Amino acid sequence: MKIDLTDTTSSKINKALVQGRRAIGTPAVGMVLTLVIVTDEENAYDALKAANDASREHPSRTLVVIKRVSRSPRDRAKARLDAEVRVGADAVTGETVVLRLYGEVIDHAQSVVLPLLLPDAPVVAWWPVNAPTDPASDPLGALAQRRVTDTYACEQPIAELTGRADAYTPGDTDLAWTRIxxxxxxxxxxxxxxxxxxxxxxxxxxxxxxxxxxxxxxxxxxxxxxxxxxxxxxxxxxxxxxxxxxxxxxxxxxxxxxxxxxxxxxxxxxxxxxxRDTAELIAEELRRLDPDDTYAMALRYGVDRLNDESAEAAAGAAAGSAPAAAKPPAKKAPAKKAAAK
The missing domain is CATH 3.30.1330 (60s Ribosomal Protein L30; Chain: A;)
Structure with missing residues (x-):
């Protein structure tokens, strides 16, 4: 069952969820967490499909947050929230709400999502693309116990790993780590x-x-x-x-x-x-909601090693740029000693 809401509010979305459950005769039990997906329109379909497949193992309420940035100054000034509520077979084993934010609402996405979270249930935030460097400081990431990113989708994955290590907070993880x-x-x-x-x-x-x-x-x-x-x-x-x-x-x-x-x-x-495909990776991450200390140690070790290598390279470059006269000339061994050798 699908319910489309235009220019709506979080309160009306909650009422639509209750209405949908009553229509199909399904109570709001059995969902173990809230999965918040932050993505764009282009990648929303694939991310939602992966989340729906993972929900067969982890029934959840899935909130898809799509920030629609308009190029027109007039449209940017107009704040609007559109929603698509899916329950029953359209949401596989849980509930799905697709949120499209326009205008000033984009800067207050956490205020839209907060009333829609399942009470007394953990929250997982997932950025399939365009993840913040510090997910824990993001307003939506601050609502979650686990924050999932994917450096494989970045233009410079190795540089992104360095940023992830510098900003690591317990609860952060990455699908690049899950793949191995x-x-x-x-x-x-x-x-x-x-x-x-x-x-x-x-x-x-x-x-x-x-x-x-x-x-x-x-x-x-x-x-x-x-x-x-x-x-x-x-x-x-x-x-x-x-x-x-x-x-x-x-x-x-x-x-x-x-x-x-x-x-x-x-x-x-x-x-x-x-x-493995994305659905299997997300399902694995949803099996554990405690901090992944092994990932943190490997990430921190690698960044420290890269920093040490950069420092050594910089020192070597500085030594190589010194004038030749600065180096003492090598002393030649006496002929007798050389012959003895």
């Missing part, structure tokens, strides 16, 4: 099967892929070994090689679907490691 959960589980299980000490690692994947960078950060933080980052044509993350005292451990996935696990002294094994 099966890889982390498989590598941890491989090290359990072969209890040997790791001496190095190499992560291979697409260039500027934030998931590859996060996996390298996690390995360096957990194993305390140098990690090399190599580039491939993809898709996504393609291989991880762990150098150990008992021989290499290699997890490779060339086709984006099935991976091969190779451990020294054991036969190669095929492992299902397909690239």
């Amino acid at each position: 959960t099966p890889w982390r589980s498989m590598l941890a299980a491989a090290l359990d099967q072969a209890p040997v000490e790791a001496t190095g690692a190499e992560v291979t994947g697409e260039e500027f892929n934030p998931s590859c960078e996060l996996l390298a950060m996690w390995l360096a933080d957990r194993l305390k070994v140098p990690v090399k980052r190599s580039v491939s044509t993809g898709p996504g993350l393609t291989a991880v090689r762990l150098e150990t005292k008992g021989g290499p451990i290699v997890l490779g996935r060339a086709d984006g679907s099935v991976a091969t696990l190779s451990i020294q002294g054991q036969p190669d094994r095929a492992v299902a490691l397909k690239r």
Whole structure:
């Protein structure tokens, strides 16, 4: 069932939700959280479809906030709120409200969303695109216990990771981190099967892929070994090689679907490691609403390493720019000593 409301208010939207539930005979029970999706008109359909698929596992009230910025000064001055209320089969297992904000209402989106939150239920905010650098300080992010972003959708993912680390607040997470959960589980299980000490690692994947960078950060933080980052044509993350005292451990996935696990002294094994869609990623994030400390540690470690490398590079550049006369000339060894050598 769909109910369209034009130039409405949060109070009228709540009444429409009650009206819709009564019409289909469904009580307002069974929903475990409120999912707030902040997106634009172009990406709203895909984000809502992923949220609806995830709601089969996590019944929720989904609020889609679309900020419609008009180019006309007259339209920007006019504040308006339009809403589309979906209940029953149109909202899969929960309730969906699509909010379109115009004019000055865009600057007060939190005032529109707050009355629509489920009482005594956790709130998760998700930015499929155009996420703020500091989600916790965003007015909508401040309403949520968990804040989900996706650096893969950014123009400069690696720079975005640095900003995420500087502004990290417990409760922040990123779908680039969620994408590597099966890889982390498989590598941890491989090290359990072969209890040997790791001496190095190499992560291979697409260039500027934030998931590859996060996996390298996690390995360096957990194993305390140098990690090399190599580039491939993809898709996504393609291989991880762990150098150990008992021989290499290699997890490779060339086709984006099935991976091969190779451990020294054991036969190669095929492992299902397909690239997951957004609905599966969101469903995984909704399973836990506590802060992800492992993500925070990997992110912080990687940024500290990048800062150290930048400082070393700057110091090396400064030393290289010094005039040649500043360096003392090398002393030649005497001929007798050289002959003796």
